[in-house]
Amino acid sequence: MAESMIHGWINKRIMKPEEISVMNKSDQDRLEFLSDEYGVNIVCQEKTELKDANFILLAMKPKDVEVALNGIKDKLTGNTVIVSVAAGVSIDTIQKHVGNFPVARAMPNTSAKIGKSATGVAWSKHVSLEQQHELRKLLSSIGGVTVVEEEQLHAVTGVAGSGPAYIYYFAEAMTEAAIANGLSNADAKKLVRQTFAGAAEMLQQEDFAELRKKVTSPNGTTAAGLNSLAENNFKEIVNQCVTSAAERSKELGKEFK
Ligand SMILES: NC(=O)C1=CN([C@@H]2O[C@H](COP(=O)(O)OP(=O)(O)OC[C@H]3O[C@@H](n4cnc5c(N)ncnc54)[C@H](OP(=O)(O)O)[C@@H]3O)[C@@H](O)[C@H]2O)C=CC1
Ligand SMILES: O=C(O)[C@@H]1CCC=N1
Numbered sequence: 001m002a003e004s005m006i007h008g009w010i011n012k013r014i015m016k017p018e019e020i021s022v023m024n025k026s027d028q029d030r031l032e033f034l035s036d037e038y039g040v041n042i043v044c045q046e047k048t049e050l051k052d053a054n055f056i057l058l059a060m061k062p063k064d065v066e067v068a069l070n071g072i073k074d075k076l077t078g079n080t081v082i083v084s085v086a087a088g089v090s091i092d093t094i095q096k097h098v099g100n101f102p103v104a105r106a107m108p109n110t111s112a113k114i115g116k117s118a119t120g121v122a123w124s125k126h127v128s129l130e131q132q133h134e135l136r137k138l139l140s141s142i143g144g145v146t147v148v149e150e151e152q153l154h155a156v157t158g159v160a161g162s163g164p165a166y167i168y169y170f171a172e173a174m175t176e177a178a179i180a181n182g183l184s185n186a187d188a189k190k191l192v193r194q195t196f197a198g199a200a201e202m203l204q205q206e207d208f209a210e211l212r213k214k215v216t217s218p219n220g221t222t223a224a225g226l227n228s229l230a231e232n233n234f235k236e237i238v239n240q241c242v243t244s245a246a247e248r249s250k251e252l253g254k255e256f257k
Pocket of ligand 2: 087157161162
C-alpha cells in the first residue's frame with residue numbers, strides 16, 4: 001500500500017522523491033528496490049529523518065503497529081502528523097503508544113498507484129487546520145477523499161479499501177464464464193477488461209440504476225442475466241461481503257488495542 005501511495009505522489013509531482021524516506025522491519029532488498037525505482041531515501045540507522053518529518057505514514061499490518069510505534073516514539077515532535085492506513089487500528093490505540101500527538105487514519109486503496117484511490121480519512125483533535133489541509137492535499141493527489149467519522153472507517157474499509165479486490169474477483173468470474181461460453185482466454189480477458197473500463201467511466205457520469213436500465217431491454221439478454229443474479233441473492237451476497245470486511249476491521253481494532 002505504501003508503494004502505491006509513493007508511486008502516486010511522485011507521479012503527480014506532489015512530492016519530490018528526495019522528500020520521501022522509507023523504512024521497514026527487515027527487508028533491505030525491498031528498501032533498495034524502492035530507492036532505485038523511485039529515488040526515495042532510505043531512513044538511516046539513527047532515524048534522524050523522522051525528527052523533521054511533516055507526516056509519518058504507518059503502512060504495516062495491524063499486528064505490527066505497536067512494535068513500529070515503539071521504535072519511533074522518541075523521535076516524534078508535535079509538528080509531525082502520524083497517518084496510519086492500518087485497517088481497524090484506532091487513533092486511541094496509536095495515541096496510547098505515542099501520547100497525544102496529532103494522529104490521522106486514512107483508508108486508501110491500491111488504485112492510489114494511478115491516482116484513483118477512493119480514500120476515507122478521519123483525524124484526532126490534535127491535528128491542526130493547517131495539517132488537515134496539507135493531509136487532504138496529499139491524499140487528494142492519489143484520488144478522491146471523503147472525510148468521515150473515525151467509526152465510519154470500518155465501512156469505508158469494507159467498501160473502498162478492500163473494494164478493488166471484489167471488482168477483480170468479479171472480473172475473474174466474468175472471464176471464466178466467458179471461456180465456459182466458448183470464448184478464448186485472450187478474447188475473454190480483452191472483452192472483460194474493456195467492459196469494466198467502459199462501465200467504470202460511465203459510472204462517473206450518470207446514476208447507477210439509470211445506467212443499468214439503459215442496458216436492459218425488456219425481455220432481452222440483460223434482463224435474463226440480471227434475473228439470474230437477483231434469484232441468486234446477488235445484493236445480499238454483496239451486502240454480506242462488505243459487512244464481513246467491515247466487521248473484520250472492527251475485530252482488528254479490538255485485537256490490536
Ligand atoms: N493492500 C491494500 O490494498 C491496503 C492495505 N491497507 C493497510 O496497509 C497496511 C499494509 O498492508 P500491505 O501494504 O498490504 O502490507 P505489506 O505486507 O505489503 O507491507 C507491510 C510493510 O510493513 C513493514 N513493517 C512491518 N513491521 C514494521 C515495523 N515494525 N516498522 C516498519 N515497517 C514495518 C514491512 O516490512 P518488512 O517487509 O521488512 O517486514 C512491509 O514493508 C495494512 O495495515 C493494511 O490494513 C490499507 C488499505 C488498502
Ligand atoms: O485486506 C486488508 O486487510 C487490507 C485493508 C484494506 C485492503 N487491504
